[in-house]
Amino acid sequence: MAELRNMSVTDSRTRSATRRVTAAPDTVISAENLTLGYGSFVAVRDVSLDIPDRKVTAIIGPSGCGKSTLLRAMNRMNDVVPSANVQGRLLYRGLDIYSPRCDSVELRLKIGMVFQRPNPFPKSIYKNVAWAPKINGYRGDMGELVERSLQHAALWDEVKDKLHQCAYALSGGQQQRLCIARAIALQPDVLLMDEPCSALDPIATARIEDLIDELENRYTVVLVTHNMQQAARVSDLTAFMYMGELVEFDATETMFTKPGRQRTQDYITGRFG
Amino acid sequence: MNAEPLDFQPGLARRRRAGRLFTLALTAAGLAGIGFLIVLLARVLWEGAPSLSRDFLANFPSVLNPPKAGVKSALWGTVWLMTMTVLVSVPIGVATAVYLEEHAPNNRLTRFIHLNIANLAGVPSIVYGILGLAVFVRWMHFDRSVAAGALTLSLLIMPVIIIASREALLAVPQSFRHAALALGATKWQTIRAHVLPAALPGIITGVILAVSRAIGEAAPLLMIGALTYVAFVPEGPFDAFTALPIQIFDWCDRPQPQFHHLAAAGILVLLSILLPMNAVAVALRAWHTRRKAWQNSGI
Ligand SMILES: Nc1ncnc2c1ncn2[C@@H]1O[C@H](COP(=O)(O)OP(=O)(O)O)[C@@H](O)[C@H]1O
Ligand SMILES: [Mg+2]
Numbered sequence: 001m002a003e004l005r006n007m008s009v010t011d012s013r014t015r016s017a018t019r020r021v022t023a024a025p026d027t028v029i030s031a032e033n034l035t036l037g038y039g040s041f042v043a044v045r046d047v048s049l050d051i052p053d054r055k056v057t058a059i060i061g062p063s064g065c066g067k068s069t070l071l072r073a074m075n076r077m078n079d080v081v082p083s084a085n086v087q088g089r090l091l092y093r094g095l096d097i098y099s100p101r102c103d104s105v106e107l108r109l110k111i112g113m114v115f116q117r118p119n120p121f122p123k124s125i126y127k128n129v130a131w132a133p134k135i136n137g138y139r140g141d142m143g144e145l146v147e148r149s150l151q152h153a154a155l156w157d158e159v160k161d162k163l164h165q166c167a168y169a170l171s172g173g174q175q176q177r178l179c180i181a182r183a184i185a186l187q188p189d190v191l192l193m194d195e196p197c198s199a200l201d202p203i204a205t206a207r208i209e210d211l212i213d214e215l216e217n218r219y220t221v222v223l224v225t226h227n228m229q230q231a232a233r234v235s236d237l238t239a240f241m242y243m244g245e246l247v248e249f250d251a252t253e254t255m256f257t258k259p260g261r262q263r264t265q266d267y268i269t270g271r272f273g
Numbered sequence: 274m275n276a277e278p279l280d281f282q283p284g285l286a287r288r289r290r291a292g293r294l295f296t297l298a299l300t301a302a303g304l305a306g307i308g309f310l311i312v313l314l315a316r317v318l319w320e321g322a323p324s325l326s327r328d329f330l331a332n333f334p335s336v337l338n339p340p341k342a343g344v345k346s347a348l349w350g351t352v353w354l355m356t357m358t359v360l361v362s363v364p365i366g367v368a369t370a371v372y373l374e375e376h377a378p379n380n381r382l383t384r385f386i387h388l389n390i391a392n393l394a395g396v397p398s399i400v401y402g403i404l405g406l407a408v409f410v411r412w413m414h415f416d417r418s419v420a421a422g423a424l425t426l427s428l429l430i431m432p433v434i435i436i437a438s439r440e441a442l443l444a445v446p447q448s449f450r451h452a453a454l455a456l457g458a459t460k461w462q463t464i465r466a467h468v469l470p471a472a473l474p475g476i477i478t479g480v481i482l483a484v485s486r487a488i489g490e491a492a493p494l495l496m497i498g499a500l501t502y503v504a505f506v507p508e509g510p511f512d513a514f515t516a517l518p519i520q521i522f523d524w525c526d527r528p529q530p531q532f533h534h535l536a537a538a539g540i541l542v543l544l545s546i547l548l549p550m551n552a553v554a555v556a557l558r559a560w561h562t563r564r565k566a567w568q569n570s571g572i
Contacts, residue, residue: 077455082378109457119448121467131466132456179452186457 033088058235075111076104112183118175120167153181173204321537339531347520357423366434394432402496430483437479441472474561481554491518
């Protein structure tokens with residue numbers, strides 16, 4: 001019962017958020033002078049940015065500039081690297097992500113993640129989606145939740161007849177959409193995507209990009225990509241990082257038409273990177 | 274950039290000859306190994322097969338009447354011993370491997386422990402016998418019981434189980450762990466639901482190979498004073514016992530040729546337990562390699 005009420009609360013929030021498009025978007029994740037490192041190496045230096053609700057925010061920049069490090073800080077996935085360290089503050093809806101009050105397991109229920117390479121579990125398609133809701137005590141109709149998640153991930157029609165086959169029988173693009181379905185089955189607030197298309201062919205990439213467009217109304221998406229066209233196509237805001245620093249962060253249109261910094265201009269026009 | 278032609282002397286004939294010679298040497302080495310095994314097996318079969326019968330399995334050993342002697346007590350002793358050894362060594366060994374691989378910080382102490390476990394796997398079994406005698410038999414007063422033998426053998430195979438389990442855990446792709454953690458799983462849920470199942474065939478293979486080592490060990494059991502002549506089947510963990518390798522050793526030690534035939538028959542019984550165990554281990558490994566889709570899919 002509690003779960004049902006919870007879900008309907010989430011639903012109504014989703015609706016009101018979509019209705020409120022013209023209002024100033026509120027901040028979901030906010031970095032304040034955030035510095036991230038591995039041991040003594042500084043990977044992200046003094047970054048401050050606000051990620052708005054129900055928008056797609058792209059993080060672009062050359063390889064090794066700290067995009068993944070910044071993204072993985074947002075759901076504390078950097079915790080798996082023993083040498084990782086944090087200075088400054090990172091807030092999720094006002095909660096300091098790195099304070100002892102924040103439980104990383106609880107946080108990851110709200111902030112889901114899709115990885116660079118599709119990483120389904122070596123289990124059936126159904127179990128891939130159902131596992132996380134199950135361990136998190138979902139009491140509703142599991143079959144329905146699995147179907148809805150796969151539909152939202154634009155995968156249902158392709159897999160509805162083989163739900164109990166191993167996920168590895170799917171193509172790379174389908175596997176990645178399965179990973180998206182698996183993440184949204186928990187009804188997260190935010191979806192972090194780390195170069196979700198870099199292991200995929202152009203057609204699969206286009207499908208995922210369409211999907212990101214659709215997800216935008218329900219979730220706040222933070223998308224890391226090294227593909228500038230992709231950032232231009234799917235994102236509302238774009239952050240450009242270079243050598244661990246945030247060079248510029250603005251509406252995607254502004255970034256790609258009249259960027260404020262010379263370096264952004266150079267990168268976007270392909271003069272380096 | 275158009276320099277004069279380079280001077281090559283391929284010497285193909287010589288290289289081909291070396292290749293053929295090497296192939297020949299390798300084939301000979303392989304055949305020699307198999308040949309020895311066949312000769313050994315044939316000899317044991319020749320000597321032991323006539324003594325092998327239902328009675329041989331159902332009778333207790335007899336010093337006075339070799340034709341009526343059997344391996345009942347030794348066979349049951351081995352069954353008791355191995356069951357208890359597995360019950361003790363597998364949970365502790367696998368848990369240790371999980372701790373070392375999934376939880377322990379990567380510091381000097383952990384590396385020191387790794388190194389020592391690898392070393393322990395190479396310690397001669399008689400040394401474990403001495404340890405078992407001091408700790409389990411004398412200090413803990415288990416006497417020459419199944420419990421003392423099983424604990425000694427558990428110590429003997431624990432390093433092997435830990436190493437095999439660690440390798441199996443190491444082979445589980447990091448991406449499974451990340452996927453589970455990112456879905457709001459705790460560390461234990463991640464290990465329980467994804468890491469252990471993926472590592473399980475490797476762990477089981479390691480356990481089988483370790484147990485098949487323990488099953489043939491006589492030295493540590495003799496060291497803790499296991500009896501060579503036992504005319505009863507153990508009924509509890511604290512009963513005295515004998516085991517197949519000890520019974521075989523005892524029969525070999527006697528001057529009369531009848532006992533040597535009994536020893537050969539005992540070896541056949543031991544082999545008929547060992548070979549299927551190893552076959553299962555090999556099959557499991559093959560099946561697992563085929564099933565590990567994540568290795569072939571390039572994910
Ligand atoms: N686990 C790690 N340990 C040490 N250094 C790392 C680790 N992960 C990334 N780095 C370093 O941090 C920097 C930023 O990496 P990353 O965030 O992955 O960049 P990007 O995703 O933009 O390509 C790189 O120089 C990389 O070498
Ligand atoms: Mg990256």
